[in-house]
Amino acid sequence: MSRVIAPLLLVVLALLPLWLKDPYLLNALIITGIFTLCAMSLNLLLGFTGQLSLGHVAFFGIGAYVSALTALGFDVELPFGLVLVVEPGSPLLGFVLAVLVTALCGYLIGRLAFRVRGAYFVIVTISFAEVVRLVALNWVDLTQGPLALTSIPNMVLPLPGLGETVLRTKMQNYYLVLGMAVVGYLVVAQLVTSRFGRAMRGLQQNESLALSLGINATRTLTVAATLSAAMAGAAGSLYAHYLRIIDPDVFLFSYTVTMVIMVVAGGKGTLAGPLVGGLIFGLLPVALRPVMAPEAQWIVYGGVLIAILFLMPQGIVPALDALTRRLRRARPAKSAPGAVEAGANP
Amino acid sequence: MDQLLQHCVNALVLGGTYALLGIGLTLIFGIMNVVNFTHGALYTFGAYAMYLAAVGLGINFYLALPVAVVAGLVLGAAIEFTLLRPLRRSDIDTTMLVMIGAGIILQSGALWIFGGVAKAIPNPMPDQPLNIGPVSVAWVRLFVFAAALVLIGVTYLTINRTRLGRAMRATFQDHDTAALMGVNVSLIYTATFAIGSALAAAAGALLGPVYVVFPQMGDLAAVKAFAIVILGGLGSIPGATIGGFILAFAEEIGAGYISSGYRDAMGFIIIIAVLLAKPTGLFARAERIG
Numbered sequence: 001m002s003r004v005i006a007p008l009l010l011v012v013l014a015l016l017p018l019w020l021k022d023p024y025l026l027n028a029l030i031i032t033g034i035f036t037l038c039a040m041s042l043n044l045l046l047g048f049t050g051q052l053s054l055g056h057v058a059f060f061g062i063g064a065y066v067s068a069l070t071a072l073g074f075d076v077e078l079p080f081g082l083v084l085v086v087e088p089g090s091p092l093l094g095f096v097l098a099v100l101v102t103a104l105c106g107y108l109i110g111r112l113a114f115r116v117r118g119a120y121f122v123i124v125t126i127s128f129a130e131v132v133r134l135v136a137l138n139w140v141d142l143t144q145g146p147l148a149l150t151s152i153p154n155m156v157l158p159l160p161g162l163g164e165t166v167l168r169t170k171m172q173n174y175y176l177v178l179g180m181a182v183v184g185y186l187v188v189a190q191l192v193t194s195r196f197g198r199a200m201r202g203l204q205q206n207e208s209l210a211l212s213l214g215i216n217a218t219r220t221l222t223v224a225a226t227l228s229a230a231m232a233g234a235a236g237s238l239y240a241h242y243l244r245i246i247d248p249d250v251f252l253f254s255y256t257v258t259m260v261i262m263v264v265a266g267g268k269g270t271l272a273g274p275l276v277g278g279l280i281f282g283l284l285p286v287a288l289r290p291v292m293a294p295e296a297q298w299i300v301y302g303g304v305l306i307a308i309l310f311l312m313p314q315g316i317v318p319a320l321d322a323l324t325r326r327l328r329r330a331r332p333a334k335s336a337p338g339a340v341e342a343g344a345n346p
Numbered sequence: 347m348d349q350l351l352q353h354c355v356n357a358l359v360l361g362g363t364y365a366l367l368g369i370g371l372t373l374i375f376g377i378m379n380v381v382n383f384t385h386g387a388l389y390t391f392g393a394y395a396m397y398l399a400a401v402g403l404g405i406n407f408y409l410a411l412p413v414a415v416v417a418g419l420v421l422g423a424a425i426e427f428t429l430l431r432p433l434r435r436s437d438i439d440t441t442m443l444v445m446i447g448a449g450i451i452l453q454s455g456a457l458w459i460f461g462g463v464a465k466a467i468p469n470p471m472p473d474q475p476l477n478i479g480p481v482s483v484a485w486v487r488l489f490v491f492a493a494a495l496v497l498i499g500v501t502y503l504t505i506n507r508t509r510l511g512r513a514m515r516a517t518f519q520d521h522d523t524a525a526l527m528g529v530n531v532s533l534i535y536t537a538t539f540a541i542g543s544a545l546a547a548a549a550g551a552l553l554g555p556v557y558v559v560f561p562q563m564g565d566l567a568a569v570k571a572f573a574i575v576i577l578g579g580l581g582s583i584p585g586a587t588i589g590g591f592i593l594a595f596a597e598e599i600g601a602g603y604i605s606s607g608y609r610d611a612m613g614f615i616i617i618i619a620v621l622l623a624k625p626t627g628l629f630a631r632a633e634r635i636g
Binding site (some may be wrong): 052090112113115116118119120121122124126127128130131134135136138253254257260264293295296298299301302303305306309310313 | 375381410429432433437438439440442444445446448449450451453454455457458565569572573576580605607608610611613614615617618620622
């Protein structure tokens with residue numbers, strides 16, 4: 001299924017801005033793309049290793065802050081009378097640093113949190129995100145606290161032959177996000193079909209058995225957390241340079257919930273799941289906005305999350321898979337019976 | 347020294363309600379193996395129920411409190427019956443996500459119905475605080491502390507002295523054997539979730555008049571409840587009681603002597619520290635780890 005959905009989506013999405021000129025819809029698509037990237041990174045953990053991280057927004061927010069602060073420059077007082085002054089740098093450097101710093105955070109959190117599983121793991125990840133939010137709120141010297149970081153420069157892209165281009169328009173940012181989403185998709189796709197990906201899925205299905213086969217659980221999970229965090233950090237950087245303003249609200253728990261809904265609804269552990277879930281839940285607010293207030297929209301999201309868990313606990317993509325397989329079987333069978341999708345859970 | 351004494355009294359008063367929150371959550375986890383993400387929303391619900399009863403309907407302040415607790419009990423039973431009962435055989439992650447969905451619905455519902463503006467619940471107690479030597483405590487806080495102690499006592503007696511409590515403890519130890527001995531395990535689950543919800547609603551109804559009531563008030567309360575439960579060990583009621591007081595002391599001392607901005611960070615720092623040092627919590631046996 002993923003093999004059909006992903007390229008089809010890419011073609012549609014690449015051609016979309018050619019006739020879609022409405023800036024509001026383009027904006028909604030850009031934000032949707034950024035959160036879909038987050039959903040893909042969350043899927044790496046939740047879908048392929050089975051670890052439910054409810055602190056994913058921390059990496060997104062850290063990426064946004066690191067990137068914005070690199071581009072804006074800052075000076076903070078450190079203990080012992082030292083002052084750290086950072087001159088404004090290129091947003092591109094900000095992006096690279098955002099990826100590196102969030103990868104490091106993901107590694108450290110992985111080392112810490114993977115000592116425990118299940119409910120404990122979930123609560124550690126939530127706690128981490130909340131601590132980071134409180135730091136962003138209270139370390140006013142560095143982050144401006146609730147006053148927000150403003151006038152963040154747009155992302156620049158060094159294009160061969162054209163020199164450095166500042167991505168000012170929505171159209172440019174749309175293609176930037178689309179390009180990053182494709183890169184993210186390919187990285188995840190490459191990863192989960194590799195030897196490492198088999199180790200991750202082995203751990204998800206039966207940890208004791210995987211351990212007995214010589215898979216190093218903590219190391220595998222930590223690597224997955226590191227990569228996942230780096231992807232979320234990249235998405236955060238795109239977000240900061242697109243919106244050009246960020247405040248501690250980027251760490252809100254409701255963003256994590258949005259990412260989780262995207263992954264669970266689309267189908268965790270499938271490559272196309274986060275894409276489908278991301279598009280549906282990213283664009284649902286656009287559809288619902290004229291009809292209902294934001295609070296009422298959240299009631300709908302909560303209801304949809306519950307309904308999906310009750311009706312198709314595996315998510316939309318595996319449900320479609322099962323449906324097409326049944327249709328094929330109903331007709332006189334000529335193709336190989338039920339080719340098993342990579343990563344589809346038993 | 348006087349200041350330290352004042353902080354200790356404040357912490358003691360706050361600790362009572364924290365313990366209520368923690369006991370409710372740990373009860374549900376211990377017996378049902380459900381990580382209850384509606385806990386914060388139920389805390390908010392209790393505060394709004396208190397507001398509706400005391401301000402909206404004009405019921406006497408002291409009578410409005412039991413009304414709010416019963417409302418929490420009923421809502422908890424309804425959530426268990428409609429959402430958790432059909433998912434009895436599902437894994438812990440699925441129920442966790444369903445509870446997140448229910449929590450979102452409750453919280454957004456409160457925002458939709460009551461708006462984002464904080465509400466105050468007036469109380470009939472004297473405005474002048476009680477002064478004992480260098481320490482002064484508001485009367486309403488003393489009342490909250492006393493009511494919390496009574497509720498904790500009632501919960502202990504229910505669990506240790508009644509038939510229902512015995513059935514709950516049996517279900518906690520081994521639900522299959524309990525079912526074989528004739529315990530209606532389904533009913534025990536509903537009762538457990540209802541009692542846990544009632545305790546969360548009680549904590550909200552008690553702290554509503556002390557602070558203000560707003561739709562997001564449950565977010566921090568929920569995380570604090572998780573901190574308390576992890577501190578005491580998932581499933582341990584004495585652990586949750588002591589954990590509630592430890593968290594209150596850590597917050598008071600931290601806010602007083604380190605930085606008030608990081609007051610709410612204490613809970614998370616405790617969670618991370620406890621899990622680093624002793625993941626099973628301070629008071630639980632190892633097999634309870636989930």
